[in-house]
Amino acid sequence: MASAERGQTKFQINLRRYLRETGVDRDLTRIICEIANASKYIINAIRTGDLGVAGTSNLYGEQQLALDVLSDRIIQKRLAHSGVVANMASEEVDEITAVTYPTSGRYSIAFDPLDGSSLVDVNLAVGTIVSIYEGTNLLQPGRNQVAALYILYGPRTTMVVSTGNGVHEFAMNLLMEYDMVQENIKLVGPAKVYAPGGTRTKYSPGTEKFAQYLEDCGTKLRYSGGFVPDINQVLIKGGGVFMYPHLKDLPDGKLRLLYELNPMAFLVEQAGGAASTGKGRILDLQPDSIDQRAPVFIGSKAEIEKLEQFIADEG
Numbered sequence: 583m584a585s586a587e588r589g590q591t592k593f594q595i596n597l598r599r600y601l602r603e604t605g606v607d608r609d610l611t612r613i614i615c616e617i618a619n620a621s622k623y624i625i626n627a628i629r630t631g632d633l634g635v636a637g638t639s640n641l642y643g644e645q646q647l648a649l650d651v652l653s654d655r656i657i658q659k660r661l662a663h664s665g666v667v668a669n670m671a672s673e674e675v676d677e678i679t680a681v682t683y684p685t686s687g688r689y690s691i692a693f694d695p696l697d698g699s700s701l702v703d704v705n706l707a708v709g710t711i712v713s714i715y716e717g718t719n720l721l722q723p724g725r726n727q728v729a730a731l732y733i734l735y736g737p738r739t740t741m742v743v744s745t746g747n748g749v750h751e752f753a754m755n756l757l758m759e760y761d762m763v764q765e766n767i768k769l770v771g772p773a774k775v776y777a778p779g780g781t782r783t784k785y786s787p788g789t790e791k792f793a794q795y796l797e798d799c800g801t802k803l804r805y806s807g808g809f810v811p812d813i814n815q816v817l818i819k820g821g822g823v824f825m826y827p828h829l830k831d832l833p834d835g836k837l838r839l840l841y842e843l844n845p846m847a848f849l850v851e852q853a854g855g856a857a858s859t860g861k862g863r864i865l866d867l868q869p870d871s872i873d874q875r876a877p878v879f880i881g882s883k884a885e886i887e888k889l890e891q892f893i894a895d896e897g
Contacts (some may be wrong), residue, residue, distance in 0.1 A: 596762040597741065597752050606745050609666040609688050610714065610729060616660040617693075618711055618741060620734045622758045623656045624695075627701060628735055649702060650674055653695035653710065661691055668718045671872050673697075678720060679873060680835065689728075690715045692872075694841040698808035707736035709810025712843040720872070724844030724865040727755075732845065734812050742767070742817060744852040749817065764818075769855040771821045773882045775804040777812035779826035779836065788860070788896040789827040792879075792889045796823065809837065813846050816881045817853055825882035825889075828860065835877035836861040839869050843878050856886035860893040 595603075598616055601611040654674040658829055661667045661681070668687035670679045673694040681687070681894055691714055698708040714729040715722065731743035739754040740763065749767040752760035776796045785793065797803075801823070809824070816822035826835050830864060837843055847857030848865040857864040857880040879889045 586855070595762045597743075597762075598760055600750070600752075601745070603744075604747065609686065610745065610823075611646045613661065613663055613668055613689055613691065613714060613744060614729065614731065614745075616664045617657065617731065618760055619757050619783055620657045620660040621710060621735075621739065621741070621754075624653045624733075625735050625739050625754075627652050627656075645727050647688075650696050650699045653699075657693060657695050657710070667691055669720060671720050671840060673838060687718060688716065690718055690720050692840045692844070694838075697810050697842065701806075701808050707734060707808055709734045709813040709814075709892070710822070710846050711810060711842055713840065713848070718885065720840065721869045723868055724839070725863075727844060727848045727865075728892040730845035730848040732813070732849070734810050734814050736811060740814075742814065742849060742858055744849050748851070749849055750852045751818070753782040765894045767817050767820075767853050769817065769850070769853045771882070772799070773801045774819050775815055775822040775824045776801045776881075777805040777822070777824045778803065779805070779824070780829050780832070781873055784831060786828060786830075786893070788889075788893040789825070791896060792825075792892045795888065795892070796885070799818070809842055809846070813850070813880070816855075817850070821882045823879065823885050823888055826877065827879065834875045837875060837878055839864075839867060839874045839876050840872050843876055843880075846880060847878075850880050854880050854883065856883040858886050858890055860890060 598615050654672050662683050666686050666688045669690040671692040694711040694744055697711050701708055710733040712731050713727055716728050726735050729745040733741045741752045742759050751764040753763045755761050812824045826837050828835055843864050850857050858878050
C-alpha cells in the first residue's frame, strides 16, 4: 500500500493550513504565522549567537542578554510589517510601541521575546510567549484575548497555540515549518508534576500547606526554572501545577500579567485547567500598567480549587 501523501493526515497539516481550515480570521492567521517565521531566526540565534550581555537593562533593572535584544527586534520587525498590528508591548521595552508602518490596526500584541533567557548559557530550554488582543487597547483583562501562544526552544522547537477553540501543538520540521503534533490538548487527570517557583521558606501558610498536599498525593517535583518549559510539561503530560506564589518579600509574586500570566492562563483554561492568583481568576484581573505583576497558581482545575481553599483558610 502506497504511503499517504503529505497533508493527508492531521499530523502532516502545517500551521497555516490548519488555521485557515478551522476558520481563523485571515489577519489573525497572518500574525500567528509571522511569529512562527520570527521563531526561525530566534532559534538560529540561540544555536549560534553570542551569549554575552548586551550592555543594557530592561525597565525592571534586569540585565538584558544579547539574545533578549535580538529576539525582541526580530519579533517587532515581523509584527510591524504584518500590516495588521496597531500596538506592541514587549517585556524588554518600557512603553507600548505604536506601529507606524501602514496598517489596518486590527490587533495589539504583548509578548515576552525570550522568557527564561538566563537559562540559555546553561543550555536549558527557553521560550517566546505571545498574547493577542483585537483593537488598540492592551490594558484589558486577559479574558478578552483572541489568541495566545508560546514557542518552546527545547530539544524540539514546538508551538502551542489557541485561538479560543482548544489548544493545539505544532512542531518545527526539518524545513523549519510547523506541522501539527497534537490537537485539542486537555488537562484531564490529577496533577502528575508540580513546578514551585520562589523560595519555599518565604511561602505563606496556605501556599506551604498546598505544596505539602501535592507531595502527600505523590505529585512529582519537576521545576526547570523556565516558565515556558514548565507550563509545557503540565499541558503535554495532561495534568500538573505551576506556581510562583505571593512571597513574604514579594507579595505580588514575580511574573508579569501582560506578557506571561494572561497568555498562559488563556491556554491552560482552553485546555480545561485553571489559573488563579490564589484569590481569583487571573483572566479577570484588570491591568493598570504594562509592568503589573501577580501571584500565579496554574494547571489542573481540581488542584487549583484546592489551593484557593487553602489560601482562603490560611492565607
